[in-house]
Amino acid sequence: MTSHPRPEAVADAPHTRYSTRLYNADIAPRGDDGHWRTWDLFAWWMSAWHSLGNYTAAVGLLVLGLMGWQLALGLCLGVYIIYVASNVMGTAGQKVGVPFPVFARASFGVFGSNIPALLRAIVAVAWYGIQTYLASVVVMVLVLKIWPAAEALTKPNFLGLSELGWFCFLGMWVVQLAVLYRGMETVRKLSDFAGPTIWVGMFALAIWTLGRAGWKLNWNYHIGAAPLEFWPAIGAILAAAFLLVSDLSGPILNFADFTRLSPSRKTVINGNRLGLLVNGIAFCLVSVTIALAALEVYGKAINDPTELLKDIDSVTILILSIVLIAIATAGANVVLNFVSPAYDFSNVAPHKISFRTGGVITAVLSIVITPWNLYSNPVVVNLFLGGIGALMGPLVGIIAADFYLIRKTMVDQHALYSDDPNGKYFYGRGTNMNSVIAFVIAGGVALCIALVPAFSAISPFAWPIGIVLGVAACLVVNRIRPNLQARTEDLQAQAAETAAATE
Template sequence: MSAPETTPPAPQSAPSTVPAGFSPRLYNEDLAPRTGEASWRTWDLFCWWMSAWHSLAGYTFAIGLLVLGLTGWQIVVAVFLGILVLLWGFNLMGTAGQRAGVPFPVFARLSFGVLGAKVPALLRAVVAVAWYGIQTYLASLAVMTLALKVWPGSETLTQTQVLGMSPLGWICFLVLWAAQLAVLYRGMEAVRKLSDVAGPVLWIAIAALAVWVLARVDWSIDWNHREGPALGTGATVSAVVSGAFLTVAFLAGPMLNFADFSRNSPDAKSIRRGNSLGLLLNGTAFVLVSVVIAIASAQLHGQAVTDPVELVRDIDSVALLLIATVAIAGSAVGINIILNFVSPAYDFANIAPSRISFRTGGVITAVLSLVIMPWHLYSSPVMVNYFIGGVGALIGPLFGIMIADYYLLRRGHVEVDDLYSDAPTGRYSYHRGTNPGAIAALVASGALTLLVAFLPGLAALAPYSWVVGVVAGGALYLLAEKVHPSGSLTAGPVHAAELPAQR
């Protein structure tokens, strides 16, 4: 007889007590330093990566590189190179978060100040909320496909529009919207358990889709397939490098707030192994499968199908259609919670910790994702490119500032207690709670990155906006600290690795 299942405690709405020396403006139990046993081990991070990669967005992004003029095998090379850069960045941010044992908005206080950290947190939250809504909407389209196939009578619910979406569309969207909120409302342990199940299951479903498409083309594909004219050697190399850095930009947001998850890992070794298996091995395998599906679909339809939902519509069997739809919708739920829901939940909690918990931050995220009506947002390339893309372009400078601060300036040293103190004498209070040098570096490097990303005359450099932002942000921050030292290094720091296990 098995032992009864226990339900992990959900995050509290507000802390009953605040530790001595900590400010209620900066602390609640969800933002607190890690205590107790670490739960996110190598297997959990491996599954996290499966949930993060196996999605409509991941497939569409990889196949979207065809527009650069790359062949199938060249896309795999480009994404693999990007994955190597991502592995470096995720290991750096993941290790820093694990040693400090705090979530991203608290870790950002190290560079930006205990109050100034609200700036990077809110920038990350804006991007995540927008993409959370868009991903939910895209998944609801797959659910609509299933509904129309199983219940033909539901066609009548698509003939009118309410705020830009049909009644059937609203039903499908709200079902997925509520399901995701229910998971996050149970806390980070529920997120971990969902990731552990969803990742492997979705891999099986995606592999099955690849087998189904391959069978329809007699198990033969052309790896030299391209959607445009052939490129010269120089142009090919440029396109491959551009594809690599576009891959980095695709996951730059989650890389920035990876501490939200890695802080719950037992050691840096678990993080590196989880990232190697989940990002390097699994990520490359997923790209291979995506390219196989795309090339096979091109042989069937004359051009690569960039939306897996279109392939699902070709399935005649209701049972297979149900499995495919569950896989697609499940992948959207998994990636949304992992990449676009957890981060803003913490970020909003950081605004007013005494009143907003992780759970409440999740509700705010869900409500905002509904209010912005993501179906309108997704249908407007201008809005996606200039608003979401513009804010997203600032992710590179933020990453550069935080990594330069932690590894180059502080050499991995941090006083965790001072991250929760708003006393004027606190190590990270700086000037009225904000580090002017970090803000100045963000503004200057952010302006440069936006010019690179959107100025027509610099279009050739646009794929490199992330790396430009990282280098500029880090360099300008170090320069600001050299010219006008913030003073946070003057009082005998304690090494972060000594703190989490002993709190």
Template sequence: MSKIPPGLSPRLYNEDLAPAEHRKWGTYSLFAMWMSDVHSLGGYTFAAGLFALGLGAWQVFLALIVGIFIVYFLVNLSGYAGQKTGVPFPVISRISFGTFGANLPALIRAIVAIAWYGIQTWLASRAVIVLLLQIWPGLKFMTTNDFLGESTLGWLAFLVVWALQLLLLRNGMETIRKYQEWAGPAIWAVLLVLVFYILAKAGWNVSFTLPGGDARWGIWQAFFAAVSLTIAYFSTLMLNFCDFARFAPTKQAVRRGNLWGLPVNFIAFSVVSVIVTTGTFQVYGEHIYDPVDIVGRIGNVWVILLGAVTFIVATLGINVVANFVSPAYDLANLYPKKIDFKTGGLISAIIAILITPWNLFNSPVAVNLFLGGLGALLGPLFGIIMIDYYVLRKQHVDVMGLFREDGHYTYSRGWNPKALVSFLIAAIISLVLALVPGFGAFSAFSWPIGAVIGAVIHYLLSRNDTSLQAAVTAAIASENENQLPLP
């Protein structure tokens, strides 16, 4: 493990959690990272899924535009904090929750990430199985048995995809950066081929009308629900984007990378996915929302192989970005003396196997209550952390003080009671809105409502806190002493 600088605690410090020294994640690296996050099976079907709210085509696209620009603004907040301080999400959380209290938001984020890490890996293995059976039908005998809810072929496909993701651990974040820089554009290339194929088969004439549902609570509720769902779709990575932005050389690199990767890339990808989905109706007589199914119907062996590789690459991309980096840092934060980034990632991957994610995904109760409930908690965490950093402290933080047990961020035995109370109140409200059927009209808004309530309560409880004001004064003195650039 790393040598600890004098005065810093081994319970809070290791080299992976320390401020980043090598800043190689420029504009293109962050842009490519967002491409990998968006270019997934979930991202492909997201825009088309909004039609189910009862909206027309122009209303869906307007909601996507409004929602993604809000995401862009909020992600910049997280990114700027990471770029300035150079530390990952669990260390950023110490500012508001305390040196040990930060384990609360870190563990919540880690549990969500590990569960989805396993589910995404399994979904990718499903795609691989479908495509393999079309190439080698003789493998079907390996799908007839059952071990812990999955067949032999299912287990083999899952473990192969699982192992491929671990290969990205070899050199930590630098390997991840290099992978993202070619994975995102590669998926775009294959998708564009699919677009031209479907359009040509459809005679270059498609309708943007997709089957939808009824606007149960009115068209305006459906519109703003679509905006809120767009925000919620990025809520996990929005919270811990500082894990990546900490490696950015400048604030401008963060802003530009986010601009190209979010509004520009996300809107373009959504438009393309809707075009392909609507085009399948003219070609196959039905709307096909799964690109794996579309590729499988083309009937060309080489196209099927290309599709298999593409979907594996896409899943590796989103899983590494959204569901691997975060728990690797979050678990390292629990026990920095023994757990570094690579070890935390390995632990996350092992847990992802043990939970048998197919059983989790196939249970509506588990997905809705467990993952839906945990997802609702991310809003309050984001609101508290951001209001604390930008409004209460005005971005003044003694970064090295975050690694001391006797500093301004220790609060009460390492926990900040005010942040904890703010979180509990906002979390209860978010959970009720997300999970209680009687509040169905508000369930889509649980994230923004939780974020606002958490931020407001934390501000009201902390605005006259003398210890917080003393921490800001000490941070300003430290910045002046070290000649750190002010925002």
């Protein structure tokens, strides 16, 4: 059973000409029956927003010294930036109709596309493991509430995790793998269910916390002796916005994995408008509300909602809350961090690695990295995930510039699966050195900004700076070293398409 039915377009085309090194049924072009509609993308974004990691990241930005309302403003601005970027990458993926690693072949070459694909996969595997661990912590709270004697199993005894911790982690691990193993249609159904479900839990948690706080919120709360002055506050608001964007920079990059299954550009834009803007802004406002309400109860903002759950006395309500949060975290984890590396690993050797096999590789690696140890070490998170995450901006910039500004949105879908040395996207030995050079330049600067202490003041802006540098480097390098064959053939294809439309 493949991850989705074989597309009609491939069945009708001479797909026997496709290289087995570049093609399998899971990464085939979309057929005429794109089935991810507006509602599916709406639910996708509901699932994408609501995770323990996103909540912790959003509330944790209070350390910037912002007041509650300023943080809410910065987060909403970040949502809008994500909306714009997701439209740019999402509509491109929908037009070409192929998953992200295949889409990247046009700009990086049929084999060179493994550079952006595997970098994205590394980030996704790490976050997949961390999110699975966070979901297992929630399950542990439930187990301990129902079975207090299990406290004896909570002492770390193997690779830093307790017996109960391993049981809960592997339980969540198996459930998520089972979803992905059944293919993209099951992922869509999980997203459709998990998205609306978690809103019930989020609103319930917000109302319960507000009730305990006496329905009082201090929107002027801030960390520090005095609120920030005007210009420092503006800088901190912008920093909060772009840090939120950076948190979702990976999903922005590989958004084509989902939008390529949509029937039209309008579907993608409407899905993003409703699902991303509405859900994103609501998520940010509810998250800040819960944090400020917790401040009234505990005297400090709580950036881990599992801490709030421990105070629920009713076992029934606790079970319901934990089940909802576990479903939400699993849903977010699958759509954000599981699908992408499954495709990315499949892209390395499609004749050997299917979508399912790529998912198994992702799941196994998520255990190997012991994510609980990774998550508990801020230095490792900043250096490893922060460093590689900083490269997502340059990749978005280069791929978008190549598609929109150099190719004028014209890509030969079938040539993406050809390893003919004279093929349009083979370039030199299967790699477009123009994009590699641009990436080394833009990525090198982005890494310095993200990791070198001397640039700490502008490190929150590594993502937008990386995008701007990626676009500029791509355009400059392609002007100096133009790929004449690919450029000419794409323009000829565009002219032929225009002529056919006017006949």
